[in-house]
Amino acid sequence: xxxxxxxxxxxxxxxxxxxxxxxxxxxxxxxxxxxxxxxxxxxxxxxxxxxxxxxxxxxxxxxxxxxxxxxxxxxxxxxxxxxxxxxxxxxxxxxxxxxxxxxxxxxxxxxxxxxxxxxxxxxxxxxxxxxxxxxxxxxxxxxxxxxxxxxxxxxxxxxxxxxxxxxxxxxxxxxxxxxxxxxxxxxxxxxxxxxxxxxxxxxxxxxxxxxxxxxxxxxxxxxxxxxxxxxxxxxxxxxxxxxxxxxxxxxxxxxxxxxxxxxxxxxxxxxxxxxxxxxxxxxxxxxxxxxxxxxxxxxxxxxxxxxxxx
Amino acid sequence: xxxxxxxxxxxxxxxxxxxxxxxxxxxxxxxxxxxxxxxxxxxxxxxxxxxxxxxxxxxxxxxxxxxxxxxxxxxxxxxxxxxxxxxxxxxxxxxxxxxxxxxxxxxxxxxxxxxxxxxxxxxxxxxxxxxxxxxxxxxxxxxxxxxxxxxxxxxxxxxxxxxxxxxxxxxxxxxxxxxxxxxxxxxxxxxxxxxxxxxxxxxxxxxxxxxxxxxxxxxxxxxxxxxxxxxxxxxxxxxxxxxxxxxxxxxxxxxxxxxxxxxxxxxxxxxxxxxxxxxxxxxx
Numbered sequence: 001x002x003x004x005x006x007x008x009x010x011x012x013x014x015x016x017x018x019x020x021x022x023x024x025x026x027x028x029x030x031x032x033x034x035x036x037x038x039x040x041x042x043x044x045x046x047x048x049x050x051x052x053x054x055x056x057x058x059x060x061x062x063x064x065x066x067x068x069x070x071x072x073x074x075x076x077x078x079x080x081x082x083x084x085x086x087x088x089x090x091x092x093x094x095x096x097x098x099x100x101x102x103x104x105x106x107x108x109x110x111x112x113x114x115x116x117x118x119x120x121x122x123x124x125x126x127x128x129x130x131x132x133x134x135x136x137x138x139x140x141x142x143x144x145x146x147x148x149x150x151x152x153x154x155x156x157x158x159x160x161x162x163x164x165x166x167x168x169x170x171x172x173x174x175x176x177x178x179x180x181x182x183x184x185x186x187x188x189x190x191x192x193x194x195x196x197x198x199x200x201x202x203x204x205x206x207x208x209x210x211x212x213x214x215x216x217x218x219x220x221x222x223x224x225x226x227x228x229x230x231x232x233x234x235x236x237x238x239x240x241x242x243x244x245x246x247x248x249x250x251x252x253x254x255x256x257x258x259x260x261x262x263x264x265x266x267x268x269x270x271x272x273x274x275x276x277x278x279x280x281x282x283x284x285x286x287x288x289x290x291x292x293x294x295x296x297x298x299x300x301x302x303x304x305x306x307x308x309x310x
Numbered sequence: 311x312x313x314x315x316x317x318x319x320x321x322x323x324x325x326x327x328x329x330x331x332x333x334x335x336x337x338x339x340x341x342x343x344x345x346x347x348x349x350x351x352x353x354x355x356x357x358x359x360x361x362x363x364x365x366x367x368x369x370x371x372x373x374x375x376x377x378x379x380x381x382x383x384x385x386x387x388x389x390x391x392x393x394x395x396x397x398x399x400x401x402x403x404x405x406x407x408x409x410x411x412x413x414x415x416x417x418x419x420x421x422x423x424x425x426x427x428x429x430x431x432x433x434x435x436x437x438x439x440x441x442x443x444x445x446x447x448x449x450x451x452x453x454x455x456x457x458x459x460x461x462x463x464x465x466x467x468x469x470x471x472x473x474x475x476x477x478x479x480x481x482x483x484x485x486x487x488x489x490x491x492x493x494x495x496x497x498x499x500x501x502x503x504x505x506x507x508x509x510x511x512x513x514x515x516x517x518x519x520x521x522x523x524x525x526x527x528x529x530x531x532x533x534x535x536x537x538x539x540x541x542x543x544x545x546x547x548x549x550x551x552x553x554x555x556x557x558x559x560x561x562x563x564x565x566x567x568x569x570x571x572x573x574x575x576x577x578x579x580x581x582x583x584x585x586x587x588x589x590x591x592x593x594x
Contacts, residue, residue, distance in 0.1 A: 028409050028411075028496070029409065029410070029411035029412065030411075031405075031409065031496050032405035032406075032409035032410070032411040032414065032496075033405070033411045033412075035401035035402060035404060035405035035409075035496075036401070036402040036405045036406060036411075036414070036417065038397070038398040038401075038402065039398050039399065039402035039417075039421070039467060039471060040417065042398060042463055042464065042467055043420065043421070043424050043464070043467075043468070046432075046436070046460060046461060046463075046464045047424050047427060047432065047464050049439075050432045050435035050436050050439060051427065051431065051432065051435070053435040053438070053439060054431070054432070054434060054435040057434065057435055057438060064438070103329075106325070107325075107326070107329050109322075110321075110322040110325050110326045110329070111322075111326065113318055113319060113322040114319070114322055114323070114326065115319075120580075122326055122330070123584075124577075124580055125330050125333070125334065126326075126329060126330060126333050127576075127580075127583075127584070128333060128334060128337060128573070128576075129333050129336070129337075130587075131521070131569075131572050131573055131576045131583070132337060132569040132572065132573065133521075133524060133525030133527070133543055133568060133569060133572065134525060134527070135525065135527040135543040135544075135546075135547065135568075136525075136543060136546075136565040136566075136568045136569045137336055137337070137565075137569070139546070139547070139561060139562070139565045140336035140337065140339055140340045140562065140565060141336055143339070143340075143343065143556075143558055143561070143562060144335075144336060144339060146556075146558075149351065149352070149357065149558075151339060151357040151358060154356070154357050154358075155358075183332070183333065183336070186333075187333065188587065191584055191587055191588060192587075192588060195588045215318075240426055240428065241428070243428075244428030244429075244430045244431065245430075246429075246430050246527070246528045247527045247528070250527075250531075251547065264430070265428075265430035265528075268430065268434065269430075269433070269528070269531075269532065272433075272434045272437070273433075273434075273437065273532050278434050278437065278438050281434045282434045282435060285430060285431050285434060286431075288428070288430065288431055289431070292426065292427070292428070292431075295426075296423060296426045299426065300419065300422070300423070
């Protein structure tokens with residue numbers, strides 16, 4: 001302590017300009033800014049700039065030499081495939097999130113019911129789909145859905161049910177894509193809900209039991225209201241991720257059969273990278289922004305609300 | 311009451327087993343297929359059983375130079391990205407949670423918003439940016455594995471910073487005040503107090519950064535094409551699937567080997583993994 005004071009007074013002797021600089025460097029806010037600078041640069045260069053740049057790109061023609069205003073958007077509006085992609089993305093995201101939420105909730109309940117000693121084991125096993133890289137597990141699904149060697153169809157054949165065209169028929173393909181997404185995402189909901197279930201005070205259930213509530217009433221009047229926040233925020237998170245999903249559709253169906261399973265991300269990739277029309281692809285991916293923005297606003301509101309409570 | 315409880319328990323186990331089967335079928339089927347020869351895969355036998363188990367798929371892949379290249383690329387990219395992520399996000403989180411500066415509150419919110427921006431929105435402008443950069447400087451970024459080192463941190467840093475802000479905020483203020491009084495600078499406070507105390511959060515963020523960079527598929531698919539520049543997920547999909555010929559035994563082996571590093575980390579550090587998972591939405 002004493003050493004530090006002595007050192008500091010010695011340092012203060014040299015020319016005034018240097019101490020001025022030194023003082024600025026030692027000021028808390030300057031140090032803090034410098035510590036956050038790499039983060040600011042990273043976000044500015046590789047997130048904010050490309051995001052704004054895509055707005056600019058969307059107004060160029062295919063060879064990116066001429067400004068065409070909103071022509072890309074008008075072109076998209078006239079294409080049937082575009083409206084199909086809008087519809088498919090919405091169906092895909094909403095259905096998948098609802099099923100993930102329901103399955104996650106049910107599984108979390110069962111895990112919560114089991115004696116505490118066994119919970120770790122079950123939780124560990126049930127989270128595996130979330131841990132495997134989605135591209136890798138989707139390959140396994142692709143193989144399970146294989147038109148000629150489908151292991152699912154083999155099981156169905158044992159029960160005398162005809163072969164299912166998992167990825168061959170438009171509606172089955174949509175269902176398969178949703179199924180894989182639910183499989184990957186449900187464990188995340190399970191973990192979140194399990195954490196929330198553990199935070200519900202036991203006394204509430206005791207009080208409900210004394211009032212003669214059955215298990216359904218306990219869930220409806222105690223568990224759900226207590227978990228409302230976490231359910232909402234998990235669903236919103238998942239909505240963003242599901243809506244912007246790329247890996248599953250790309251690997252499972254690549255948008256087929258005949259564009260019937262394309263979502264925004266895969267169609268933008270198809271147009272932009274494979275088709276070489278970057279402006280058109282950028283215009284397509286920009287259509288994700290409104291939904292993402294709405295979800296983001298709700299999440300932020302929720303987080304700042306809880307920040308104020310704490 | 312206790313009979314009720316017993317039945318509830320039985321039903322719970324019953325459904326948990328059902329769900330476990332649902333959740334574990336694909337990875338188990340990966341393993342089953344990876345142990346088969348091509349002949350057995352195309353034979354009309356029970357696909358759920360291995361009649362003549364063989365490790366030939368594993369031997370073939372683990373001695374194939376291209377597969378080892380993918381694996382090495384993935385490992386190098388992931389390790390560097392994890393280090394970069396921690397170097398960027400830990401000081402930033404410290405600054406944002408403890409040392410207020412002009413705009414720091416906005417920046418904290420901005421970091422969180424960045425986490426919500428999906429990569430599917432950014433890959434096309436980034437692709438074009440790299441192309442323009444190439445025209446200006448003659449440095450080629452597209453089709454180089456190290457370009458991933460610039461883009462992966464955009465996926466890992468915001469979330470890692472966000473978790474670390476949460477962990478740092480839970481450290482009592484008295485602790486760093488005491489350190490300051492004892493003459494510690496800001497850097498010492500960070501390295502001697504915050505990092506040791508928030509170590510669980512640090513581990514959770516590290517695991518998160520690793521799994522994200524290991525699993526990323528869109529960026530490498532869009533930015534790299536030559537066989538020697540590919541990372542594992544893209545490599546498996548583009549090189550093992552040749553036209554319409556699927557060598558499923560090798561694809562499943564590759565997929566399983568690609569899934570192994572995150573699974574092994576998860577097996578050993580499950581609690582940290584789950585802490586990181588729930589921290590994003592429950593902290594802050």
